[in-house]
Structure formats: C-alpha cells, structure tokens
Amino acid sequence: MKLSPSIKNFFLPSLNRSLLRRILITGLSCYLIFTYLLIPMRIQGRSMEPTYKDGSFAFCWRPKYLYAEVKRSDIVTVRLSGKNTMFLKRVIGLSGDTIEFKNGMLIRNGTEVQEPYVKYRNPWNLKPRTVEAGHVYVVGDNRGTSMSRHRFGHVNQNRIMGGVIP
DSSP states (O other): OOOOHHHHHHHSOOOOHHHHHHHHHHHHHHHHIIIIIEEEEEOOSSTTTTTSOTTOEEEEEGGGGTSSOOOTTOEEEEEEETTTEEEEEEEEEOTTOEEEEETTEEEETTEEOOOTTOOOBOOOOEEEEEOOTTEEEEEOSOBSSOGGGOOOEEEEGGGEEEEEEO
C-alpha cells in the first residue's frame, strides 16, 4: 500500500526550521500552561470522597480567584508545603463566620447547614470557632472517619492555589 505524499508528510515530516519552531513553541506553551495556569493533579487519599475518589485526576485552575472571591462550598486546592503538595478541600466558612460541628452536622453562624455532598458522617464534635480575617475554613467531604485523621481548619487565603476543574 502506497501512502499519499500529504499523509506521508504528516506522519514523517522533513526536519526543517519550521518544524523545529513549531515543536519549540508547542513545548514551551505546554510547559507554561501546565505549570502556571492549569496544574494537573492526581488525587491521593479519601478525604474528598465521594466527590473525588482516591486515584482520580483533576486540574487546578490557578486564575479562578484572580478576580473572584472564594465562596462557601467552593472546592479549592490549598498549598501547605512546597509547590508540589496541595490539598483538595471544600470551603465551609469565610472570614467572620462561626463554625462548629455537632454530632457530625456542620453548624455555621448558629444554623445547621445541609451538605448533600457529604455521604458518610461520623459524630464529629467541634466547639464553635470564628474564622479569622483573611482566612477561610476548609474540610474534606468524607466525614466518615474520625476527626484526628483529617486535615482541616483555618487556611490563609494566600495559600489557596486555585479552583478545581474535574
């Protein structure tokens, strides 16, 4: 079977300056996009189940909060240590909110919050605390394990890397 010249040229292009320039521009564009704008993430752990499963894949969209404020129920990526370690958490409280847990139910500003994304609940109990200025309060969706096994709490808004694109 003989290939047409256009198909042959597509799969086996001649090595010239134009091809090298396209490869360089494509490589540089991919590096910039996937390093600074759209960071690929592999989910490790069960803290956000059932919303995000252990071993699944998502993207962190860095510009999401460039011109917008973080809102309650947003899922954010939080940088805790270094650039490569980020946590995926849900925002449950903004600056000035009072947060507490009673028998596994979230109480925000004295009102019980309905959280349809939480499927598993342990009887968490946490005394009321007020979210400091410039901070948000984050927690994972999987509340079926003990509080001691979760990383949650006040997070400085400067540590929020962006929003999640599933």
